[in-house]
Amino acid sequence: MSAPASAPIAASAARPVHSAPTHRLRTVAQVAALVAVWFAADWLTRKLGWSISPGVIGLLGMLGLLLTGRAKVGWVKDGANWFLGELVLFFIPCVVAVVNYLPLFRREGVQLVIAVTAGTVLVMAATALAVHAGCRLETRLARLRGEPEGEH
Numbered sequence: 001m002s003a004p005a006s007a008p009i010a011a012s013a014a015r016p017v018h019s020a021p022t023h024r025l026r027t028v029a030q031v032a033a034l035v036a037v038w039f040a041a042d043w044l045t046r047k048l049g050w051s052i053s054p055g056v057i058g059l060l061g062m063l064g065l066l067l068t069g070r071a072k073v074g075w076v077k078d079g080a081n082w083f084l085g086e087l088v089l090f091f092i093p094c095v096v097a098v099v100n101y102l103p104l105f106r107r108e109g110v111q112l113v114i115a116v117t118a119g120t121v122l123v124m125a126a127t128a129l130a131v132h133a134g135c136r137l138e139t140r141l142a143r144l145r146g147e148p149e150g151e152h
Contacts, residue, residue, distance in 0.1 A: 034080065040061070
């Protein structure tokens with residue numbers, strides 16, 4: 001027996017509806033905040049003379065803010081989702097670099113392809129494990145708060 005036709009409407013009415021311009025503005029603000037965190041991390045690594053990537057420092061800083069509760073996930077979620085959705089655009093400079101260094105690629109191409117492939121696989125595996133651990137932590141925290149399973 002199928003659910004009544006009004007069930008999807010009632011379920012969608014329970015979720016807050018955001019207007020598109022407000023959602024876009026919030027996403028732009030969150031992207032700007034994430035970029036500001038990266039610039040702050042870049043400034044910090046230059047100032048202290050660290051050889052660590054500003055992206056890693058920014059990631060650790062953002063993680064610290066989220067874990068301590070000084071920043072809420074909702075404050076950066078839309079911006080982070082936008083970055084992840086447009087991630088392919090950030091790899092275009094890599095392709096341009098290959099074209100610029102074609103003689104090097106011809107000479108050391110096999111080793112470069114192996115290194116890039118292995119690095120990509122390791123990053124994807126680490127990301128999958130981190131996402132899985134994050135989902136498990138989120139589910140565990142939702143259970144501790146007494147929230148139903150699907151509402152977090």
